[in-house]
Amino acid sequence: MTLLAQYFVTGIVTGCFLILATIGFSLTRRVEGFLNIAHAELLGVSAFVTWGLNVKAAWPFLPSAIFAIIFTAVVGLVVGRLFYDPIRKLGPAVLLISSVGVAYVIGGSVDALVGTGIRTLNIPLATTYRFFGVRITDYQMIVVALAALTGLSLAVFMSKTKIGLAIGAMADNPELAASRGIDILQTSRATWLLSSGLAGLAGVVLALIATLSTDLAFHQILQILAVAILAGLGSLYSVMLAGLIVGIAMDMSVFWIPAGYRPLIAFAVVILVLLVRPEGLSGRKSK
Amino acid sequence: MNIEQLLLAVLTYGCLYSVMTVSLNLQYARGGMINFGTVAYFAAGAYAYAIFTQEPPSGLDQYAFGFNSPWWVGFIAAGVAAFLFAIVTGWPTLRLRGEYLALTTFAFAEVLHSIFLNERRIGNGSVGLSNVNRPDFSWIGMSDNYGFAGAAILLLMFTAFLCHRILASPYGRAIDAVRDDETAAEAVGKDIKRLRFEIFVISAVPVGFAGALYAMITTLVSPGLFTAEVTFFVWIALILGGEHTIKGAIFGTLALILFEEVVRSFNFETVRSAEIAASVEHIMTGIIFIMILRWQPFDRFTKKEAVQ
16 A cells, blocks of 8 residues: 555656646647647756756756756747747648657757766755655655646736736637737747746756656657647646646556556557547647 | 668668658658558568567567468568558547647557567567568579668569559549548548548558568567657658659658768767767758758649649
8 A cells, every 4th residue: 555655656746747847838739839849858958958067067956957947948939930930830730740850950969969878967865755654755845846836836927927818818819819919929939938948947857856868858758748638728727637647647557567568658648538538638629 | 881782771771661651651641641650560560570480489588479480471461460550540540630640640659669668478578589580582693682672672662553553543532632621522422531541551551561671681670670760760751752742752761861871881980979970960850851841842843743
């Protein structure tokens, strides 16, 4: 029973990481209207910038992390302006295929600069705490706290600020938003900055809880897709719920089936959701 | 590497991958279906061939089946395996459109990859099956390298001919109609579900054969060879060749393979420089891909041809 509870808790941590990784992806999907495969590569960019500053340049962790997040946000904006804006009229399928090319470019650049091998950040070792026999490390608690904090502040941002409301309006109906005097171009740029910044945050978290290798980023995209598809085109809250479901399902599955099949759970979620309920948890149909 | 070997490798692998590109062309450019799981049918073919031709397990082998059949039985089995996998994956997914179809096919391919990796009874798990049997070309007086190049060319010719015949027939017109306007096609009495399914399944068979040929050439099948990279490679080749024609698909693949083989044929002093070369190859491929999708230089030219 304790073992099952342990898997459940680990699942929550995984779920919280997935939430952080997917919020940005889901935002792009709603506002720009396509699945950005290259989103996961931005996690890699952020994780390796953090590593470069923290280990190679011997900066303390926090400034390196903040710099990495800002840097990733700018990279995301530039990529969006340079690669996606000119082809937006060609439709979501072409944008999706192009994003594979973008993923190649970003992933290849990270590979060329960093090289293969396994790396860790220069931070203190994790301290483990026990609650009723269930172990959790301080870094894992930070992940959960960050996910909760990000979710909350994003919810406030989207419902209270002018830019947040504009992004929401554009996600729902771009033509109507434009006719109501919302600056589409500016809103789109704000979205790229925001979603890439969130990818940056997720990348920092990844650097915190995982060992870094250059193929790390690619492995995240499948889980991000699973969460995004399960969440559907809905609000922030469906992404958070979907992230927790996928995370807990993946980690608890290890209790019954061999651990090698853990990633399979994410794909099974994609297939099942698309076959049974293509609109996802939120129930909104795509346009 | 000398020029002759380089050209032979380009020809062999170029034709082999072209089989996939041409099949994908049938699915995507003509059938309008985005299949992001091409590698799964390729892998199914390769594994089927290996399982049918290898000897029964002994000693440290973990696989459960080995039928020790002649190569042509394995070759047919490869086509059948891809065919069956296409039925299994196509039947539930084909009502999905566009990016959603892309995602499910991608997920199915990852599922198959994961099963090959984890289920040791199929093909030794991550180790894979080595020393796969290959047909002997000595009876017609050819060396293996030339023999397989010839086999790849023959397979490509067969695939191109099949696709050409399908598309030139009234059946092909119906497929074009479904892609262009499903409602209109349905209104004139075309069973669009069935047409899409048939195209999906038919075009998987040559990919399975290509998988068998690949297993013969490399004499190795392992999950590491059949990753999403293969799917992306075929997609890039298809886009590079200009989407809509068989000729374009073949030229695109040959150009991309030539590019890769040339980069690989350089001698590198250190591991690090080889690594950088591989990454730069990735970046270049990505940039070419993005540029072609953006400006679509072949689009006008190919549309004209598709109308004929």
